[in-house]
Amino acid sequence: MTTVDEHLAAVLDQITPVREVTLPLAQAHGLVLTQDVTSPVDLPRFANSAMDGYAVRAADVAGASPESPKLVPVAGDIPAGDGEGHTLGEGMTWRIMTGAPMPEEADAIVKVEDTDGHSHEVLISASVEPGTHVRRAGEDVRAGERILSAGSRIGPAQVAVLASAGVAEVTVRDAVRVVVLSTGDELVPVGEPVGPGQIHDSNGPMLAALVRAAGHYTTHVGHLPDDEKSIKKELDHHLTSADLVITSGGVSKGAYDAVKAVLTGAGSMEFTEVDMQPGKPQGFGLLGRRKVPVFTLPGNPVSVLVSFEVFVRPALARLSEQRYEQVTVPAVVLSGWTSPAGRQQYHRVRLLRDVSGAYAAEPAGGPGSHLVAGLAVADGLAIVPAEESEVLTGSQVQVLPLRPLWEIEAELAQESATDQDGAEGAGSEAGRPRGRHRGAS
Amino acid sequence: MTTVDEHLAAVLDQITPVREVTLPLAQAHGLVLTQDVTSPVDLPRFANSAMDGYAVRAADVAGASPESPKLVPVAGDIPAGDGEGHTLGEGMTWRIMTGAPMPEEADAIVKVEDTDGHSHEVLISASVEPGTHVRRAGEDVRAGERILSAGSRIGPAQVAVLASAGVAEVTVRDAVRVVVLSTGDELVPVGEPVGPGQIHDSNGPMLAALVRAAGHYTTHVGHLPDDEKSIKKELDHHLTSADLVITSGGVSKGAYDAVKAVLTGAGSMEFTEVDMQPGKPQGFGLLGRRKVPVFTLPGNPVSVLVSFEVFVRPALARLSEQRYEQVTVPAVVLSGWTSPAGRQQYHRVRLLRDVSGAYAAEPAGGPGSHLVAGLAVADGLAIVPAEESEVLTGSQVQVLPLRPLWEIEAELAQESATDQDGAEGAGSEAGRPRGRHRGAS
Numbered sequence: 001m002t003t004v005d006e007h008l009a010a011v012l013d014q015i016t017p018v019r020e021v022t023l024p025l026a027q028a029h030g031l032v033l034t035q036d037v038t039s040p041v042d043l044p045r046f047a048n049s050a051m052d053g054y055a056v057r058a059a060d061v062a063g064a065s066p067e068s069p070k071l072v073p074v075a076g077d078i079p080a081g082d083g084e085g086h087t088l089g090e091g092m093t094w095r096i097m098t099g100a101p102m103p104e105e106a107d108a109i110v111k112v113e114d115t116d117g118h119s120h121e122v123l124i125s126a127s128v129e130p131g132t133h134v135r136r137a138g139e140d141v142r143a144g145e146r147i148l149s150a151g152s153r154i155g156p157a158q159v160a161v162l163a164s165a166g167v168a169e170v171t172v173r174d175a176v177r178v179v180v181l182s183t184g185d186e187l188v189p190v191g192e193p194v195g196p197g198q199i200h201d202s203n204g205p206m207l208a209a210l211v212r213a214a215g216h217y218t219t220h221v222g223h224l225p226d227d228e229k230s231i232k233k234e235l236d237h238h239l240t241s242a243d244l245v246i247t248s249g250g251v252s253k254g255a256y257d258a259v260k261a262v263l264t265g266a267g268s269m270e271f272t273e274v275d276m277q278p279g280k281p282q283g284f285g286l287l288g289r290r291k292v293p294v295f296t297l298p299g300n301p302v303s304v305l306v307s308f309e310v311f312v313r314p315a316l317a318r319l320s321e322q323r324y325e326q327v328t329v330p331a332v333v334l335s336g337w338t339s340p341a342g343r344q345q346y347h348r349v350r351l352l353r354d355v356s357g358a359y360a361a362e363p364a365g366g367p368g369s370h371l372v373a374g375l376a377v378a379d380g381l382a383i384v385p386a387e388e389s390e391v392l393t394g395s396q397v398q399v400l401p402l403r404p405l406w407e408i409e410a411e412l413a414q415e416s417a418t419d420q421d422g423a424e425g426a427g428s429e430a431g432r433p434r435g436r437h438r439g440a441s
Numbered sequence: 442m443t444t445v446d447e448h449l450a451a452v453l454d455q456i457t458p459v460r461e462v463t464l465p466l467a468q469a470h471g472l473v474l475t476q477d478v479t480s481p482v483d484l485p486r487f488a489n490s491a492m493d494g495y496a497v498r499a500a501d502v503a504g505a506s507p508e509s510p511k512l513v514p515v516a517g518d519i520p521a522g523d524g525e526g527h528t529l530g531e532g533m534t535w536r537i538m539t540g541a542p543m544p545e546e547a548d549a550i551v552k553v554e555d556t557d558g559h560s561h562e563v564l565i566s567a568s569v570e571p572g573t574h575v576r577r578a579g580e581d582v583r584a585g586e587r588i589l590s591a592g593s594r595i596g597p598a599q600v601a602v603l604a605s606a607g608v609a610e611v612t613v614r615d616a617v618r619v620v621v622l623s624t625g626d627e628l629v630p631v632g633e634p635v636g637p638g639q640i641h642d643s644n645g646p647m648l649a650a651l652v653r654a655a656g657h658y659t660t661h662v663g664h665l666p667d668d669e670k671s672i673k674k675e676l677d678h679h680l681t682s683a684d685l686v687i688t689s690g691g692v693s694k695g696a697y698d699a700v701k702a703v704l705t706g707a708g709s710m711e712f713t714e715v716d717m718q719p720g721k722p723q724g725f726g727l728l729g730r731r732k733v734p735v736f737t738l739p740g741n742p743v744s745v746l747v748s749f750e751v752f753v754r755p756a757l758a759r760l761s762e763q764r765y766e767q768v769t770v771p772a773v774v775l776s777g778w779t780s781p782a783g784r785q786q787y788h789r790v791r792l793l794r795d796v797s798g799a800y801a802a803e804p805a806g807g808p809g810s811h812l813v814a815g816l817a818v819a820d821g822l823a824i825v826p827a828e829e830s831e832v833l834t835g836s837q838v839q840v841l842p843l844r845p846l847w848e849i850e851a852e853l854a855q856e857s858a859t860d861q862d863g864a865e866g867a868g869s870e871a872g873r874p875r876g877r878h879r880g881a882s
Contacts, residue, residue: 081627186522
């Protein structure tokens with residue numbers, strides 16, 4: 001058998017990032033830069049006022065105070081966006097708005113609160129040092145300076161710096177185009193009636209949601225029949241355009257496991273028994289002329305979810321060149337369970353809060369990997385190392401959250417709100433992120 | 442002055458969730474159920490095999506073992522999806538695939554590994570208890586049983602249980618339609634040339650990315666000129682369809698702050714000085730016949746980002762009825778800084794790993810809230826309570842992450858990989874989520 005880490009390493013070793021593309025900034029959010037980006041301009045572009053106030057020579061208002069204010073004639077207004085290029089006459093001032101260009105010869109701003117705010121003659125009641133409330137050109141970034149490195153993912157703050165610098169297009173790893181295919185003649189798409197012996201496909205819609213939640217997207221969510229010829233034809237079709245194909249089902253020991261039959265020996269496909277529970281039967285390889293990575297996941301919904309989190313999510317990260325590391329939270333076990341010897345177990349748990357403020361974990365749903373009701377109420381997967389065969393009550397486990405922490409924290413806050421306002425005070429010794437400011441209740 | 446918590450409470454008090462809609466399941470991912478959902482069917486729908494193997498009466502194979510296997514005639518194959526409705530003849534077996542319906546009279550499955558796998562007569566070398574490897578109808582969910590409660594957000598696992606039960610449509614809070622408007626005559630959209638005194642708009646694209654990263658979407662990202670009549674007209678237009686309007690800029694003390702001039706006294710708009718840094722000038726209210734919530738944020742990019750995280754993100758959660766609580770991580774301060782007395786400070790920091798494995802925080806970028814370069818390299822915002830005026834080196838702060846933890850953890854793992862493999866071993870006393878399995882390097 002292969003360990004989880006060995007299989008993951010074998011998968012990642014075969015994956016190379018998708019193509020580079022140059023995109024308008026508005027379409028690049030979430031993608032990863034493949035080149036350093038330098039600013040073509042100084043930021044700020046020009047010296048400008050940090051406050052609404054009056055542009056002055058600091059020397060002209062030396063000694064001004066509330067007791068002895070100085071009356072200064074106002075040359076006019078400089079609103080933000082003013083491109084006139086004003087100059088400050090001797091002993092004068094300009095009324096100026098935040099972001100407006102400094103007039104030549106001015107070296108400081110007196111903020112409006114330290115004046116009477118008038119527009120013809122202004123009474124200035126504070127002195128300022130040269131440079132006060134002035135944003136100098138290039139003080140943030142110099143033209144030619146690197147603002148983002150290759151490998152940076154473009155989140156909201158990166159959008160802001162690129163837009164500020166006027167970078168309208170960026171070269172990034174393209175979005176990953178994923179095809180999801182559920183296999184099995186018993187499957188019917190949700191929305192269509194099921195006959196005897198048939199069930200609705202849940203893996204396809206779930207995988208599409210998982211791909212989307214990970215920030216990628218599906219170009220096709222469909223179905224493979226249990227017929228080798230049709231499987232081959234349908235796969236060949238998707239291999240011409242997909243960046244990643246994920247199938248579920250059809251890969252265990254049955255006489256009708258047609259996906260495995262078709263793919264055995266194809267490309268670099270390998271079918272592996274991984275010492276994990278659930279998710280033992282894993283298949284992965286590169287297929288077709290374009291060497292498209294293909295995952296063949298087991299058919300049970302819980303196995304699919306676990307396989308996605310453990311193998312597919314890191315593969316998507318590598319395809320898109322995202323820096324990715326699985327993040328777990330520690331939790332104290334509220335009531336123990338057993339784990340199969342020699343297999344790393346991913347056990348569905350609900351997260352609660354124990355008296356010390358730390359997370360506590362209790363099993364959610366039954367042990368069968370076909371049980372979806374328990375999956376829907378689980379907060380995470382407790383990871384039990386292969387060498388442990390029992391998880392003791394009171395011991396500590398690492399839990400991979402299946403829902404965003406902001407949602408888990410909000411529910412815990414809601415539950416504890418009945419006895420006390422538990423969010424504050426518990427401190428951080430508890431070994432967990434801390435929730436604040438309930439958004440909805 | 443108003444505290445952050447007071448202002449947030451005042452905002453949330455005025456917000457009611459958006460309309461309910463009934464959507465196909467595939468379009469409901471990420472949205473919140475407004476009604477309990479019950480399963481119309483048993484899950485599993487019918488008794489079926491949990492393994493590839495042979496359906497038997499347990500009594501018929503009693504005593505079978507590798508030393509004394511039993512030879513049993515095979516009536517045929519039952520593949521998954523078979524709707525024929527077979528019955529098990531006495532002393533017979535059916536070869537059966539995972540998920541295929543159990544034949545009448547059979548009460549257990551012998552898995553294929555405990556047989557010779559033949560299709561006419563099979564040699565069975567293990568006995569089984571009644572019920573072995575059988576998934577009973579309704580053992581997961583009974584028809585009529587509640588599978589999800591009102592208030593549940595539809596994540597991937599919830600998609601799976603809904604699809605399994607054949608629930609093709611769900612009633613949810615609709616997606617939130619956000620309009621983003623940047624104000625100021627100095628602003629030019631990225632991609633267009635800037636003239637003297639002008640700058641590229643960075644707040645609009647950043648807010649659009651923030652809205653999207655929070656799981657919502659923008660229907661319009663545009664611009665308001667500094668002219669009261671145009672502002673009024675443009676706002677009125679968006680108030681007919683938007684669920685939320687976010688403006689940035691035009692709300693401080695300047696003579697040209699037209700947004701504030703137009704909106705003062707309109708609807709329930711209030712302009713408030715919040716004791717925070719950055720982000721002091723906040724405006725919020727309900728406008729128009731549809732009572733659309735409108736945020737008027739300050740104009741500096743850093744202030745916009747902080748205001749979004751602190752006020753807009755929880756408001757979006759309430760609009761969509763998501764359970765939301767701000768999640769912070771604790772960090773040890775690597776080199777201290779000062780904080781303005783009486784104002785809650787949100788200080789940009791980078792996160793590092795200290796020797797104990799805990800997060801360590803060091804200031805990122807300069808103090809000015811117009812500085813975007815530092816923002817783009819910050820990992821989070823350290824929250825300094827209003828009553829503290831100095832953040833001491835070695836003290837602990839709570840940090841609101843600005844990037845996903847999986848990305849921060851991956852970068853920390855990469856940095857520490859040069860000296861040692863730091864991810865394991867540090868344990869959870871460190872008070873932080875733990876990263877595992879590097880996805881990309």
